[in-house]
Amino acid sequence: MSKHYYESDDLKKFGNVGEFQKNLADKFFDYYGEVFKDSELSAREKSLIALAVAHAVQCPYCIDAYSSDAYEKGWSESQMMEAVHVACAIRGGASLVHGVQMMNKVKEIAM
Amino acid sequence: MKSLKAAHNILADAQQQIEILEHGKNGDFVLVPFEDKLRASNLFPLKPTQMEIFQVNIGKMCNQTCKHCHVDAGPDRKEIMTRETMQQCLEVLKNHPQLKTVDLTGGAPEMNPDFRWFVEEIKKLNRHVTVRCNLTIILANKKYYDLPYFYKEHQVEITSSLPFYRKDRTDNQRGNGVFENSIKSLQLLNEVGYGKVETGLILNLVYNAAGAFLPPSQSSLEKEYKQELKKQFGIEFNNLFSITNMPISRYLDYLLMSGNYESYMEKLVSSYNPSAAANVMCRNTVSVGWDGFLYDCDFNQMLELKVNSKTTNIRNFNFDELNNRTIRTGQHCYGCTAGAGSGCGGTTT
Numbered sequence: 081m082s083k084h085y086y087e088s089d090d091l092k093k094f095g096n097v098g099e100f101q102k103n104l105a106d107k108f109f110d111y112y113g114e115v116f117k118d119s120e121l122s123a124r125e126k127s128l129i130a131l132a133v134a135h136a137v138q139c140p141y142c143i144d145a146y147s148s149d150a151y152e153k154g155w156s157e158s159q160m161m162e163a164v165h166v167a168c169a170i171r172g173g174a175s176l177v178h179g180v181q182m183m184n185k186v187k188e189i190a191m
Numbered sequence: 192m193k194s195l196k197a198a199h200n201i202l203a204d205a206q207q208q209i210e211i212l213e214h215g216k217n218g219d220f221v222l223v224p225f226e227d228k229l230r231a232s233n234l235f236p237l238k239p240t241q242m243e244i245f246q247v248n249i250g251k252m253c254n255q256t257c258k259h260c261h262v263d264a265g266p267d268r269k270e271i272m273t274r275e276t277m278q279q280c281l282e283v284l285k286n287h288p289q290l291k292t293v294d295l296t297g298g299a300p301e302m303n304p305d306f307r308w309f310v311e312e313i314k315k316l317n318r319h320v321t322v323r324c325n326l327t328i329i330l331a332n333k334k335y336y337d338l339p340y341f342y343k344e345h346q347v348e349i350t351s352s353l354p355f356y357r358k359d360r361t362d363n364q365r366g367n368g369v370f371e372n373s374i375k376s377l378q379l380l381n382e383v384g385y386g387k388v389e390t391g392l393i394l395n396l397v398y399n400a401a402g403a404f405l406p407p408s409q410s411s412l413e414k415e416y417k418q419e420l421k422k423q424f425g426i427e428f429n430n431l432f433s434i435t436n437m438p439i440s441r442y443l444d445y446l447l448m449s450g451n452y453e454s455y456m457e458k459l460v461s462s463y464n465p466s467a468a469a470n471v472m473c474r475n476t477v478s479v480g481w482d483g484f485l486y487d488c489d490f491n492q493m494l495e496l497k498v499n500s501k502t503t504n505i506r507n508f509n510f511d512e513l514n515n516r517t518i519r520t521g522q523h524c525y526g527c528t529a530g531a532g533s534g535c536g537g538t539t540t
Contacts, residue, residue, distance in 0.1 A: 124411060152404045154415060156357065 091141045124153040128163050131155075136167040192256040192366070194265040195441060202444050203263065205495040211447070212438065212522040220453055222460050225524045232465035237474070237518040242510070244476040245318075246294040246535070247272070247280055248489060249306065251481065253298040254331045257352075257365045259399055259442040261493050264298040272481040274305045277312075279505045280479060284316050287510050294476075294535060296323040296489060301335060314345050321348040323535075326376040327369055339383045348393040349385060350432065350535075353377075356419040360401040377426045386428040397537075398433045403451035405458060405530055409433035409538045432537030435459075437490050437526040459525035467532025470539035473518050479505055487518045489535070494523065 098105030116126050131150045134142030150160050196203040202211075214221060229235035251268035253260075284290055293313050300306055300322055313320050322342070329338050342349060353373055354364045361370035377386075377394075384390035396416060400406050413431035420426040436442045438455060446452040473487040477498075483505040486492035500516040502509040532539030 118408075118411065122411060123408065124415070148404060151402070152400065153407045154355065154412070156359070 086140050088140075088144065091144055094141070124155070127153045128155055128159070131160060132163040132167040135164045136171055192258075192265070194256065194263045194267050195444060196263055197265070197267040200444065202440065205493070208439055208443055209494060209521060211443065211452075216447055216452065220456075222456055222522065222525075225520050225522055225528075228460075228463050228525075228528070229468060229520065232468050234465070234468055237471070237520055239514050239516065239518065240474045241289070242475060242477050242514050243289060244292045244294055244472070245280070245284060245290040246296060246476055246478045246489060248296050248298070248479065248481055248492060249277070249300050249303045249309065250298045252302045253325065254302070254328055255299070255325055255366055255369065257441070258445055259364055259401075259436050261437050261440045261442060261490060262298060263440045263493070268298065270481045271303050272305075272483075274308070276481075276483045276505060277305055277309045279483060279508075280309075281312050281316065283505060283508045284313065284318060287508075289510065290318070290477075292319045292321060294321045294323070296535075299325050299328045299331075301328050301338060307341060310341075310345055310347060319348065320345065321350055324349050324351050326351045326353070326373040329376040329379060330372050339379050339385065342380075343383045343385070343392060346392070348395070349380065350395040350397060351377075352397045352399060353416075354397075354399045354401050356416050356423075364399065364401040374424050374426065377420075377428070378424065381425075381427055386426070388429075393430075394428045395430045395432055396428050398431055400436055403446060403449060403455045405435055405462060406433040406533075409531065430537070432535075433531075433533070434535075434537060435526050435529055435533035437523055439490060439523050439526075440493055456522070456525070459529045462529035463525060464528055464530060464532060464540065466540045467530070467538075468528040470532055470534075471524070471527045472534035472536070472539070473527075476535075477513055485513070490523055490526070491519055494521070496521070 095109070116123055116130075127146060127150045130142070131146040134146045147160070194203075201207045226235055229237055248262070250271035251262055251264045252266065252271060253264035253268065254266060256265040284293065295310070297303070301324065303309075310320055310322070324338075329335050351373070352365070354361050358370040361373065362368065380386060380394055383392070385392045386394035398406055398412055398416070406412070409431060412433055416431050417428070420428070438446055438452070438459070443452070446455050473491070476488060478486040478488050478492050480486060480492050485498045485500075485503055485505065485508070486496065487498060496519045497503045498513060498516055499519050500509075500512050502512050527533050527539070
């Protein structure tokens with residue numbers, strides 16, 4: 081086991097997860113490939129969505145992969161940062177909206 | 192910015208570049224030899240299919256000094272093809288109708304004082320002519336202002352680099368102000384009919400990645416380019432060629448200086464595509480250097496890897512011998528076989 085939980089070189093080994101369970105890995109990678117193809121949304125648009133989601137789930141591998149992919153697909157630095165802000169806003173909003181729950185509870189028990 | 196040669200950079204020496212490509216900067220970075228990949232694809236030794244494209248590099252002088260230039264071209268390069276060598280090229284074309292297309296490149300080919308004469312003489316031999324025009328040359332000096340008319344008169348196909356449809360990426364790669372002048376030149380070419388379907392005057396644009404990455408899908412990019420250039424500037428063009436940056440010369444220097452060399456090479460190797468390898472441009476091309484020497488492609492030319500044949504100069508051109516030669520390959524060739532493949536006409540698969 082490495083001394084670090086995250087190693088950038090591990091991203092290259094992602095495809096090897098099939099070593100322990102080939103059937104499910106094959107199904108996942110087929111699905112993954114299909115998801116990112118040009119369709120109702122272009123592969124370019126999907127790349128920017130993936131970048132935002134990568135930040136929302138805070139996956140360093142995904143951030144590495146989709147920062148390159150989105151830039152390669154022609155998104156500008158400012159467009160990419162706006163996508164990250166969308167992720168940030170949703171994450172922040174997701175916390176804040178629970179404030180309503182807190183308010184409801186407080187109002188329920190307060191005199 | 193100076194050329195590598197003028198800056199006395201070690202990469203101005205082709206042998207040094209080959210050394211790095213084979214063993215890495217510190218001699219300890221080795222990748223699968225390209226020949227092994229070809230062998231596994233049943234393509235070794237690599238042979239021509241049929242020579243059809245006669246590519247002539249008529250000089251390394253250029254009005255631009257682009258960061259990715261595989262020629263190391265620039266205003267300080269003085270290597271220029273003489274009219275005598277051009278005459279030898281014309282003689283070869285006269286005797287070999289199989290060579291259907293003449294692809295003129297540089298530097299900025301227009302800066303060769305015999306450029307227009309050469310185009311006129313080639314057209315007299317009834318050949319299709321493509322010129323790799325960097326666009327800004329049209330506005331660089333009064334004497335070039337009429338180039339769009341010259342091209343139209345001789346029905347020349349124009350292929351021009353525009354690394355992106357936005358200013359930032361284009362200027363980062365090709366120099367400040369290049370985007371704006373390229374747009375003006377494209378508008379001038381459109382005005383005389385280039386890029387309009389009904390005129391038959393072909394205008395192609397070339398995408399090069401402005402960084403250490405591979406190009407995205409050519410067809411998707413073409414749609415975006417057409418949409419954006421039309422919307423923002425009213426520009427039309429025919430085809431977009433998406434070309435992978437070759438890890439040689441100034442682009443190699445950029446990769447090494449930015450610390451991206453190893454990851455870029457690994458990406459090229461892991462993206463090796465046997466179908467792209469079967470369609471590499473060197474199989475139907477012969478490349479002539481400014482001094483008349485013959486090469487498999489413009490990249491081998493810049494690495495000074497002359498054709499593997501008794502015939503190595505335009506003076507003693509032997510079609511059959513060249514058409515049966517074994518093409519010289521090396522680690523740089525991964526640049527043409529990654530992903531959808533890459534050649535002077537864009538993707539190859």
